[in-house]
Amino acid sequence: MTRHDLITKSVAMLRLRREDLIGKDLITKSAARLRLRRDDLIRVGRVIVVSVVCVVCVVMIASVPRWGATHALLGIREAPKANTTSAPLTVDQAKRILARTFTAAYLGETTSGAAAQAQLRTAYTGEGLRGVSGRVKLASVQPALSASLLLAPHPKLLAVSRGFGFPRFIIAQTVASDGGLPILHLLVSPDAATPYRISMSAEMVPPATVEPFDRLSSGSPLVTNGTGLAVAPATLLNLYAAQMAFPAKAISKAPFVADSFAVQVRAGAAGAAGAVASQATYTQVHTVVPSSVYAVRQASGDALVLGVLERTDSFAVKPGENVNTVANKAFVLLTGKELVTKAASITTLEFVAFTVPRSTGQATLVAAREQIVAGAGS
Amino acid sequence: MPASTRRALAAVVAVMGIVLLVVGAWMVILLGPSGEAQFSASSKAPGALVVPSEVLNAVDVPVRVTATRADGGAVFLAAASSTDVRALLATSAASTVSGVQFPAGRLDLHASGAGVPADIRTADVWRLTATGAGSAGLLVDQSRAPETVVATSGDATALTDATVTLTWDDTAWFFEALAMATVGAVLAAFSLNDLWQGRVIAVRGDVAETKTSEATT
Numbered sequence: 001m002t003r004h005d006l007i008t009k010s011v012a013m014l015r016l017r018r019e020d021l022i023g024k025d026l027i028t029k030s031a032a033r034l035r036l037r038r039d040d041l042i043r044v045g046r047v048i049v050v051s052v053v054c055v056v057c058v059v060m061i062a063s064v065p066r067w068g069a070t071h072a073l074l075g076i077r078e079a080p081k082a083n084t085t086s087a088p089l090t091v092d093q094a095k096r097i098l099a100r101t102f103t104a105a106y107l108g109e110t111t112s113g114a115a116a117q118a119q120l121r122t123a124y125t126g127e128g129l130r131g132v133s134g135r136v137k138l139a140s141v142q143p144a145l146s147a148s149l150l151l152a153p154h155p156k157l158l159a160v161s162r163g164f165g166f167p168r169f170i171i172a173q174t175v176a177s178d179g180g181l182p183i184l185h186l187l188v189s190p191d192a193a194t195p196y197r198i199s200m201s202a203e204m205v206p207p208a209t210v211e212p213f214d215r216l217s218s219g220s221p222l223v224t225n226g227t228g229l230a231v232a233p234a235t236l237l238n239l240y241a242a243q244m245a246f247p248a249k250a251i252s253k254a255p256f257v258a259d260s261f262a263v264q265v266r267a268g269a270a271g272a273a274g275a276v277a278s279q280a281t282y283t284q285v286h287t288v289v290p291s292s293v294y295a296v297r298q299a300s301g302d303a304l305v306l307g308v309l310e311r312t313d314s315f316a317v318k319p320g321e322n323v324n325t326v327a328n329k330a331f332v333l334l335t336g337k338e339l340v341t342k343a344a345s346i347t348t349l350e351f352v353a354f355t356v357p358r359s360t361g362q363a364t365l366v367a368a369r370e371q372i373v374a375g376a377g378s
Numbered sequence: 379m380p381a382s383t384r385r386a387l388a389a390v391v392a393v394m395g396i397v398l399l400v401v402g403a404w405m406v407i408l409l410g411p412s413g414e415a416q417f418s419a420s421s422k423a424p425g426a427l428v429v430p431s432e433v434l435n436a437v438d439v440p441v442r443v444t445a446t447r448a449d450g451g452a453v454f455l456a457a458a459s460s461t462d463v464r465a466l467l468a469t470s471a472a473s474t475v476s477g478v479q480f481p482a483g484r485l486d487l488h489a490s491g492a493g494v495p496a497d498i499r500t501a502d503v504w505r506l507t508a509t510g511a512g513s514a515g516l517l518v519d520q521s522r523a524p525e526t527v528v529a530t531s532g533d534a535t536a537l538t539d540a541t542v543t544l545t546w547d548d549t550a551w552f553f554e555a556l557a558m559a560t561v562g563a564v565l566a567a568f569s570l571n572d573l574w575q576g577r578v579i580a581v582r583g584d585v586a587e588t589k590t591s592e593a594t595t
Contacts, residue, residue: 077436090522093505192465
């Protein structure tokens with residue numbers, strides 16, 4: 001059956017004329033029924049098609065996520081990635097933290113009672129809190145608060161940590177309003193939920209200075225393993241602690257320069273040993289407090305290493321001897337004992353800071369402080 | 379250029395012009411002269427309301443964040459680095475903005491966590507903070523992106539039935555939309571006119587051809 005026959009048969013079945021099924025005539029007939037010219041009807045058809053395309057385009061451009069006109073017009077973008085080479089704090093934030101912390105520290109040391117204790121816990125943490133608690137306890141027998149780091153109205157912000165990891169730190173310096181040596185402070189925040197608190201403070205050792213750190217906006221990186229330094233921070237402090245022991249231990253090739261603080265501690269130990277020689281055996285041990293060591297890279301490539309040593313002065317009373325401790329007011333205040341018959345010990349924290357050169361050379365002590373924190377006797 | 383090609387080109391330009399005109403006019407009406415786009419969402423679930431960096435830093439203009447609680451209690455609103463906020467909230471109950479519906483003005487919320495939110499107000503990670511009775515607002519610039527904003531209770535009571543609203547405004551958006559509509563209108567007008575003129579010439583050509591044919595016969 002040919003195409004022609006098929007159309008003719010279909011027409012017969014549908015009772016239509018053959019021309020009705022041919023598209024060309026369909027348009028002509030439709031145009032006639034609508035009282036339009038054939039060309040006009042075709043144009044109307046084209047306009048409808050173009051309109052539909054327009055609407056589809058508008059809908060697409062306006063609604064397709066991440067590609068639509070709204071994104072282009074409003075400048076919608078992916079959120080930027082975190083900058084790991086920037087400081088986690090702004091300078092204003094860091095200054096607010098310093099102001100809050102030093103205010104709490106001041107209130108904690110100048111008042112008494114539970115409120116004072118709460119203020120101290122707000123201001124200090126770790127060995128810093130141990131140290132200040134000892135200072136408050138021994139306030140009556142130690143130098144007056146006028147020498148305190150807390151009478152510094154305008155702390156100078158030296159460095160903040162870099163990146164968004166933890167722990168984070170702030171290094172600040174104060175100079176008491178009544179003069180005296182500048183004091184170096186380390187504040188730390190161990191995690192996101194815990195505020196910054198003073199971890200250690202130490203008076204600068206003349207004529208030492210602290211070299212500049214990187215810009216506050218970019219922060220200063222922590223040195224974690226001592227790479228790129230003349231000596232690893234932990235090694236430095238362990239050797240420093242070892243060389244201050246009494247009886248003295250020889251340290252070959254000390255990685256630090258001799259300093260007045262160590263000389264003073266050793267002289268004190270020798271004096272104590274001589275004073276009690278007839279009644280007791282005296283020893284002194286220094287150990288680095290775990291997790292107290294922080295090393296911060298400076299702009300020059302050197303590092304500032306801060307840490308806490310715990311010094312234990314031990315007295316082993318000789319058989320048959322009684323040691324009168326009344327003269328040691330700090331010991332009496334801490335232990336309540338004025339007579340020791342067997343043994344006694346005094347625990348002192350030593351807060352130290354060193355500048356460590358980046359390649360060769362020796363570390364230099366730049367700040368140090370000691371504070372008796374505990375005692376025991378029997 | 380052949381007439382058919384010219385007409386096709388004019389049609390394409392006309393379509394583009396119409397699209398630009400419609401979209402531009404639509405944006406002009408939506409944004410208004412201040413170029414303001416506002417979105418909000420409410421959550422009745424207890425826990426913090428969180429606006430993550432994907433939303434907060436999606437546009438390089440400051441965003442005004444407002445949190446309001448229905449019971450009138452204190453609201454604490456703060457912005458910090460996204461890393462820190464994630465560490466702070468961890469498994470705490472939170473409703474996080476997961477999408478922005480434009481032009482509906484709606485924010486999608488995604489609930490997560492079940493733990494009681496810790497008191498995050500004392501943390502030192504906050505770059506910006508605001509507190510207020512019943513509501514609090516912050517204007518967050520983009521200088522420290524990526525950041526996340528958290529709204530939580532500013533007192534001992536849990537934050538429930540709270541609304542967070544984000545407002546971006548940039549006058550430039552209004553003028554950009556206006557420019558888009560204007561350019562679209564001009565393109566559409568010229569190309570449609572060209573198409574119309576072409577049609578008239580074609581019709582006249584038909585008439586002339588018919589007359590010539592009659593004269594020949």
